[in-house]
Amino acid sequence: MTYVSDPAAPRIAIAGATGAVGNTLIELISSRGLRHRGVRLAASARSAGRTVEVDGRAQVVEDLDGFDFTDVDLAFFSAGTSVSEKWARPAAAQGALVIDNTNAFRMDPDTPLVVPQVNADVLLAGRPASGIIANPNCSTIPLVRLLQTVEQRWGIRQVVVSTYQAASGQGQHGIAELREGSALALSDPDAELPADRFKPALAFNVVPFIDKLLDTGFTMEEQKMLQESRKILGLPHLDVTTTCVRVPVVNSHSEAVWIEATEPVDRAELVGRLAALPEVTVHDKDTPGGFPTPRTAGEPDHVHVGRIRVAPHNPRGFWLWLVADNVRIGAALNAVQIAEYVLDRGLL
Amino acid sequence: MTYVSDPAAPRIAIAGATGAVGNTLIELISSRGLRHRGVRLAASARSAGRTVEVDGRAQVVEDLDGFDFTDVDLAFFSAGTSVSEKWARPAAAQGALVIDNTNAFRMDPDTPLVVPQVNADVLLAGRPASGIIANPNCSTIPLVRLLQTVEQRWGIRQVVVSTYQAASGQGQHGIAELREGSALALSDPDAELPADRFKPALAFNVVPFIDKLLDTGFTMEEQKMLQESRKILGLPHLDVTTTCVRVPVVNSHSEAVWIEATEPVDRAELVGRLAALPEVTVHDKDTPGGFPTPRTAGEPDHVHVGRIRVAPHNPRGFWLWLVADNVRIGAALNAVQIAEYVLDRGLL
Ligand SMILES: NC(=O)c1ccc[n+]([C@@H]2O[C@H](COP(=O)([O-])OP(=O)(O)OC[C@H]3O[C@@H](n4cnc5c(N)ncnc54)[C@H](OP(=O)(O)O)[C@@H]3O)[C@@H](O)[C@H]2O)c1
Ligand SMILES: NC(=O)c1ccc[n+]([C@@H]2O[C@H](COP(=O)([O-])OP(=O)(O)OC[C@H]3O[C@@H](n4cnc5c(N)ncnc54)[C@H](OP(=O)(O)O)[C@@H]3O)[C@@H](O)[C@H]2O)c1
Numbered sequence: 001m002t003y004v005s006d007p008a009a010p011r012i013a014i015a016g017a018t019g020a021v022g023n024t025l026i027e028l029i030s031s032r033g034l035r036h037r038g039v040r041l042a043a044s045a046r047s048a049g050r051t052v053e054v055d056g057r058a059q060v061v062e063d064l065d066g067f068d069f070t071d072v073d074l075a076f077f078s079a080g081t082s083v084s085e086k087w088a089r090p091a092a093a094q095g096a097l098v099i100d101n102t103n104a105f106r107m108d109p110d111t112p113l114v115v116p117q118v119n120a121d122v123l124l125a126g127r128p129a130s131g132i133i134a135n136p137n138c139s140t141i142p143l144v145r146l147l148q149t150v151e152q153r154w155g156i157r158q159v160v161v162s163t164y165q166a167a168s169g170q171g172q173h174g175i176a177e178l179r180e181g182s183a184l185a186l187s188d189p190d191a192e193l194p195a196d197r198f199k200p201a202l203a204f205n206v207v208p209f210i211d212k213l214l215d216t217g218f219t220m221e222e223q224k225m226l227q228e229s230r231k232i233l234g235l236p237h238l239d240v241t242t243t244c245v246r247v248p249v250v251n252s253h254s255e256a257v258w259i260e261a262t263e264p265v266d267r268a269e270l271v272g273r274l275a276a277l278p279e280v281t282v283h284d285k286d287t288p289g290g291f292p293t294p295r296t297a298g299e300p301d302h303v304h305v306g307r308i309r310v311a312p313h314n315p316r317g318f319w320l321w322l323v324a325d326n327v328r329i330g331a332a333l334n335a336v337q338i339a340e341y342v343l344d345r346g347l348l
Numbered sequence: 349m350t351y352v353s354d355p356a357a358p359r360i361a362i363a364g365a366t367g368a369v370g371n372t373l374i375e376l377i378s379s380r381g382l383r384h385r386g387v388r389l390a391a392s393a394r395s396a397g398r399t400v401e402v403d404g405r406a407q408v409v410e411d412l413d414g415f416d417f418t419d420v421d422l423a424f425f426s427a428g429t430s431v432s433e434k435w436a437r438p439a440a441a442q443g444a445l446v447i448d449n450t451n452a453f454r455m456d457p458d459t460p461l462v463v464p465q466v467n468a469d470v471l472l473a474g475r476p477a478s479g480i481i482a483n484p485n486c487s488t489i490p491l492v493r494l495l496q497t498v499e500q501r502w503g504i505r506q507v508v509v510s511t512y513q514a515a516s517g518q519g520q521h522g523i524a525e526l527r528e529g530s531a532l533a534l535s536d537p538d539a540e541l542p543a544d545r546f547k548p549a550l551a552f553n554v555v556p557f558i559d560k561l562l563d564t565g566f567t568m569e570e571q572k573m574l575q576e577s578r579k580i581l582g583l584p585h586l587d588v589t590t591t592c593v594r595v596p597v598v599n600s601h602s603e604a605v606w607i608e609a610t611e612p613v614d615r616a617e618l619v620g621r622l623a624a625l626p627e628v629t630v631h632d633k634d635t636p637g638g639f640p641t642p643r644t645a646g647e648p649d650h651v652h653v654g655r656i657r658v659a660p661h662n663p664r665g666f667w668l669w670l671v672a673d674n675v676r677i678g679a680a681l682n683a684v685q686i687a688e689y690v691l692d693r694g695l696l
Contacts, residue, residue: 162510162604164554164593182552183534186527204530204598205643206512208655208669213638217615217657241659243604243667245512248596250552256510256591258606267565290561295553307556309565311589319591321556 003055009035010339010348013072013096015064015087016079017041017052020171021101024332025076030055032336035343036074042067043079069094073348076335077101092131097348099133099335103220106134106228113231115141116337117278118148123338123347133338137221138330139163139244139253140228142303142322145280146257148233149273155262157316159240161225164247164254165210166294169326170197175250178202182248198246207246219244251327252294257320264315267308274305274320284308292323300325301333351403357383358687358696361420361444363412363435364427365389365400368519369449372680373424378403380684383691384422390415391427417442421696424683425449440479445696447481447683451568454482454576461579463489464685465626466496471686471695481686485569486678487511487592487601488576490651490670493628494605496581497621503610505664507588509573512595512602513558514642516675518545523598526550530596546594555594567592599675600642605668612663615656622653622668632656640671648673649681 012029016022022043029039039054041061048063064087069075075096077084084104092098105111110129112122113136123133143161150156167178174197181193181203193201200207211220221244230238275282281299283292283306291306298304307321324330342348360377364370370391377387387402389409396411412435417423423444425432432452440446453459458477460470461484471481491509498504515526522545529541529551541549548555559568569592578586623630629647631640631654639654646652655669672678690696
């Protein structure tokens with residue numbers, strides 16, 4: 001129980017509380033013992049009135065439409081980009097510090113884009129002009145956590161990433177559609193599969209298309225990884241190019257990452273530096289299995305790295321394979337760690 | 349019916365006739381009207397005695413152990429590397445020209461490694477010293493079919509590939525294991541899944557490990573793509589680096605391919621050149637869906653390419669997404685097209 005009467009503890013609200021990220025926020029607030037003076041829950045009119053347990057107390061879900069943020073100190077938003085576009089600024093204007101999980105404000109110059117392990121220090125400047133702190137995209141977060149040490153030690157010439165992104169990136173409906181489609185395909189190979197969240201259907205397929213197509217021919221998801229990495233790392237010319245692909249995995253994104261450094265890279269030193277990063281697990285030849293996969297990586301609150309190998313023909317080039325829980329590391333945990341940083345330093 | 353009495357038509361044998369590739373060889377010999385004077389079938393003792401239909405005739409499967417190739421002109425081998433290591437040279441010594449689908453002879457200097465659309469002309473030198481023509485790896489074949497035109501027009505500085513390889517790459521048992529594991533995982537999230545062909549289990553997972561691990565930290569599958577591409581394209585210094593990943597797709601491999609050319613690349617010209625290649629379909633913005641996926645690419649005997657995009661910040665760098673049926677394009681069809689080339693030119 002981390003409900004406290006201490007007036008320094010924040011009053012919290014979660015918009016999108018009934019979703020995949022919202023559920024995990026509730027669980028993490030409890031399991032990590034985040035001190036608070038109450039957690040209010042909001043979602044759409046569809047879920048308003050439902051009861052959800054928070055820190056052992058039954059809590060009624062409210063309609064976000066008409067929700068009053070006047071008595072809220074800290075508001076987590078994870079109800080989709082258009083919902084944040086509509087409600088995050090009003091919530092901030094009513095006094096709440098907003099931690100936003102959507103794409104709505106990530107590139108806004110008045111909004112810091114934060115991965116606590118990488119650039120939390122930008123928060124020391126005090127309350128952002130927008131009243132909002134943005135959480136990066138779920139594929140960007142684990143990547144920049146590894147890139148930072150590479151840049152500092154060897155310099156980065158180029159990063160080429162192919163992603164293997166799980167259905168849960170489309171929330172609970174995404175997971176349901178993958179399960180339903182898979183069951184159908186197993187029972188009837190000619191069945192028409194549901195293709196609402198994923199087009200074409202994701203069951204027993206891979207779909208190289210996430211979010212919308214831009215004029216460059218890249219998708220928005222691919223562009224986010226470039227732009228957000230540059231902003232978080234403070235490297236406006238960083239060269240990151242990506243193909244983003246949805247795969248029929250329930251949860252946890254994977255990425256095959258090729259990095260060309262500016263200096264030759266010693267593998268042993270690279271492994272040592274990655275293993276020393278906070279909340280990172282390196283899987284190597286001596287680990288059972290030797291490499292992480294979405295279903296077997298273990299500790300869900302770590303970024304898992306394996307298949308670390310320097311190219312025999314190019315000592316500046318090396319591959320990493322990373323696996324990270326997109327709902328936790330890529331969203332809810334990152335948001336809660338931002339909150340912890342802000343609260344621990346009295347920055348609210 | 350392409351059984352003919354013409355003495356110029358070959359007597360054919362298929363070793364591994366009951367497998368995924370073997371089945372497809374039988375189907376293609378029939379559907380493409382390959383002229384022959386009989387097709388004998390061989391497999392292990394497990395399948396010997398079974399009857400399989402070939403070109404409308406019932407044919408009994410023989411045990412490869414003790415099989416006499418004296419009266420065989422053309423022998424397709426697709427029964428695994430160790431089987432080819434044991435039986436392909438004896439078959440060639442008995443007079444058969446062997447077209448081998450396995451990894452046994454690909455890098456042998458006395459054995460040509462052939463993708464008909466790319467380097468069939470090496471076959472004009474006549475019967476290889478080994479009596480064997482090797483079929484490349486299923487991920488290499490579609491890749492080199494696209495790389496050749498890029499090299500000729502713009503030059504290649506570097507190729508970075510991440511693969512998305514289907515369960516059928518491990519044959520019929522691989523497909524069965526994926527289906528069985530998927531059904532189990534759907535009915536019970538805590539079920540222990542079969543993990544014999546794929547370790548860990550492939551259902552709802554991605555596994556960045558195919559074939560065995562080498563001292564370099566790369567897998568054999570990854571090394572094959574480099575070495576085979578160099579041999580087929582006749583470019584001993586070509587720089588191809590790969591991460592090979594198994595995905596829970598039944599059939600057809602996909603690849604996210606980043607190419608850095610030595611000259612700036614014009615996208616329209618690139619699209620035009622790729623679309624002009626034989627048996628290649630380009631999917632572009634104007635195609636329904638706009639990109640190929642394993643389940644929706646269409647024509648199984650074409651290499652499908654989409655998501656063609658030049659990097660905004662680097663006019664020499666571009667991405668391709670390719671999808672190709674690994675059992676057909678990556679094995680059986682390539683082998684049959686080698687046979688057609690040899691037979692059409694009287695090279696047997
Ligand atoms: N899943 C991930 O890996 C991930 C990672 C990073 C960021 N995000 C971002 O987090 C957000 C939520 O993702 P999710 O995976 O949790 O999705 P989800 O499972 O579909 O949940 C969506 C949540 O938003 C609520 N909602 C939807 N429309 C609303 C509206 N008009 N007004 C108020 N509430 C509304 C839903 O409430 P109802 O129950 O009432 O429908 C639900 O609580 C998205 O913006 C996503 O981009 C997700
Ligand atoms: N699948 C692909 O995408 C692909 C692509 C390129 C190359 N290849 C290569 O082609 C080969 C076959 O692949 P596949 O996918 O067709 O595998 P598969 O479905 O498992 O079939 C294997 C075949 O080999 C036979 N066989 C196994 N052990 C044998 C032995 N000791 N003696 C004689 N026959 C034996 C099997 O006969 P039984 O029925 O008697 O067991 C069966 O006919 C492999 O070497 C593979 O590397 C496959």
